[in-house]
Amino acid sequence: MLRSHKIALDPNKQQATYFSKASGVARFAYNWGLAEWKRQYEAGEKPTHASLRRQLNAIKREQFPWMLEVTKNAPQMALIHLGDAFQRFFRGVAKYPTFKKKGIHDRFTLTNDQFSVRGKCIRVPNLGWVRMREALRFSGKIMSATVSRKADKWFVSITVDTDDAPSMCENQAMVGVDLGVNRLATMSDGTRIQGAKPHKALLNRLRRLSRSLSRKQKGSKTRAKVKLKLAKLHAKVANIRNDELHKLTTRLASQYGVIVIENLNVKGMMANHRLARAVGDMGFHEFRRQLVYKTKIRGGQLIVVDRWFASSKICSECGTKQESMPLSVREWTCSKCSSLHDRDLNASKNLIKWAVSSTVTACGEDVRPANIEAASVKQEFNVKPTYE
Known part of the structure; x- marks a missing residue:
């Protein structure tokens, strides 16, 4: 290895x-x-x-x-x-x-x-x-x-x-993880991770140094000093983000045998100027990249659910799908069973249900819809993920 x-x-x-x-x-x-x-x-x-x-x-x-x-x-x-x-x-x-x-x-x-x-x-x-x-x-x-x-x-x-391998996952429990811009992660067991949001926290300092750099004469020693300060601050932002992501992904890969996440369209989200900064601050792509290799070396399985699955709109209790669900709605009540749902927690529970009711042919593959009443199919573990 x-x-x-x-x-x-x-x-x-x-x-x-x-x-x-x-x-x-x-x-x-x-x-x-x-x-x-x-x-x-x-x-x-x-x-x-x-x-x-x-x-x-x-x-x-x-x-x-x-x-x-x-x-x-x-x-x-x-x-x-x-x-x-x-x-x-x-x-x-x-x-x-x-x-x-x-x-x-x-x-x-x-x-x-x-x-x-x-x-x-x-x-x-x-x-x-x-x-x-x-x-x-x-x-x-x-x-x-x-x-x-x-x-x-x-x-x-x-x-x-090396033959030095990290400890295998503690059990074969399954967890769904819903990522968001308000909270970094919401797990199906009710755990909520707020996220450090380092770029947002240090945005004023970044702006101040960027303005100062733009006013300095190119090639001057003063400009070089300010440029170094700005680079160090950007490095600090990245270090804070990576530290939190590594701790979270290591915890997930160590404690759960099967992890279910959604195949987010990060590129499309970054194209939205209203969401781009918040999405980049959370590090969704890095979160998935870390989970891919950490679950693999610990003998776990990462299931990536199709991005078109309406995890937030479906009631995790009765399966009723709501017609519309704007991003501004954080809590909602099912029109059929009257269950009150937290948007992100409900989505994470639906991710697990989708994975259980779908055929998984390889670790890390995108999961497509399957008939819930179909005969169960043996799931494969420890297979090289298809995600690059």
């Missing part, structure tokens, strides 16, 4: 400068490879990352001697990542690769023969030992390491092929 551990680094000024140079070399190699790929493809050739690596190795000593100041892995792995990006594009699961911009996702990757880990230190080629904030959690064969920058901090993500 491949697992990654992201650890904060504590480099000195010389080491931080080296990381910046290596990231710059990786970015240059990626952009050079992308431009060369386009040129060769338009000329009728069939470029590959291997051919681009050979081509770059043949010319870099004369044309780009500054590349030799950092590890050879920086440009090599960048071209391999470019090849992977084109493979995803040709498979139709990603857009066409674009050029990388300085200061955005600065990173470089090392293969396992180019670094070593000892305690709370990692040895990087041409640099020496760099302190890490904590030791590697997993034992096993180290596969690779990626050094990246977020705001003004450096991190290393070490991938290990």
